[in-house]
Amino acid sequence: MRALILTLALLLAAPALAQTVPSPFTARDQAPAEELELQRALQGGTINGRVSIPDAKSGNLVQPEGQNWRLFHNRTLYTIGFVAVGGMGVVLWLFWSMKGRIRITGGPSGRTLTRFNLLERANHWMVASSFIVLMLSGLNLTFGRYLLLPLIGAEAFTSLSALGKLGHNFLSFPFVLGLVVMLLLWAKDNLPRMADIEWLKAGGGFFNNAHPPAGRFNAGQKGVFWITVVGGGLVAFTGYILVFPFFFTDIAGQQLAHMVHGVLAMVMIAAIMAHIYIGSVGMEGAVDAMTTGEVDYNWAKEHHSQWVDEQLAKAPPAAAAE
């Protein structure tokens, strides 16, 4: 009975108690930490102060944006990469199994004409080989932990990833140099033309075995070119921001740079996968353009009719008549 009365008395006194005891979070000129953190998390941005150590960036007390970057890295980029790279793989495989290799309709003629000179080919392969390493080491950072790490074990995976990081940082330089040379060599042939619209309307002739006329580069190749040069340029720019941490921008800038870098790189990889496919196994005669630089006359006539006409017009009459 006494216990009951005591309990009742306590229950009745509770509201009064709550009023007399000051709220534990009375602000003395400042909102509670928890509220400020929540506010900042919702608004974006950081909570900054002064530090006495000579490292200004450590004045960043809380940067809730890191959580968003985490979500981007672990979910958004992963999904984009999976869809872009995996999806392109599936599309190419389907195309291969339905269409097979695109043959030269007229068969190889035996006569060739020069499509790319030595400088163009050397530059292409410099860009291509560095891109392959950049791509694999980059994909490794997003997918390696889930795909490769369980297969080869932690130590081997670390050695590989450390090597990848080194390669990623250094091979960016030949890659960028190659992009600049590429721009100088091929930009004028990659400017849009009226024929590109026709080519695109015909679906590049991929689905009806037609060969819509095209100049030195068709609309698809122009797309790959501009994705490589502009996309690659942006990926390189954002990459250098990350290679020199805090030299150009703060933590928020680096997070943004990484996001742009990651998304554009995934898109580029998908585009280049298609480029590699159609330039090698996907089409008879295509790979010669970048190996010997000499393409078969019939191949050129089918895929780049306008370019062949231009070349013939340029050639001395004797050669043209031959």
Added chain:
Amino acid sequence: MARMKFLCDADRCIECNACVTACKNEHEVPWGINRRRVVTLNDGKPGERSISMACMHCTDAPCAAVCPVNCFYTTADAIVLHDKDLCIGCGYCFYACPFGAPQYPRVGNFGGRGKMDKCTYCAGGPQADNTRAEYIQYGANRIAEGKLPLCAEMCSTKALLAGDGDIISSIYRERVQRRGYGSGAWGWRTAYKEGVRS
């Protein structure tokens, strides 16, 4: 097991930086790396507060989530540690960390990052406890000796508390009740998804 946490009572911190010094000395942390630092908010203005901040040993740690080589692990005391033999110094944990805890020695080319270094809660690393190898890579392992982190032990005003989360938060709540004010536990909402009230 305990759930280890840090709690900095910003109304007590006097920005003496003893925690920073104690940490650097105890672990022989090299130049340019600060596992702990004191940040002063609203410096020189009403409402000025100083907060000692290091790795908060988060629940569901963002660094561990984004690490491409999966070098982080959480101890039975919920202390977040990493294996420097696996770290490749990519910097991802620094982008993800809400508290700027990961630090990198500058090695090699460009702004090339070496293996990441951060507060270990004085719990060393994956090497055998209190060996020379562990000390060189991670610093002292006071937890293995049954001691708490030195920064908090050293704190002259007992602003920085380290220990089991329930115990230190009840100490803090009691203080707040007694003195009638408290600006809250910095980083708790972000690191542990809770305030000191819960």
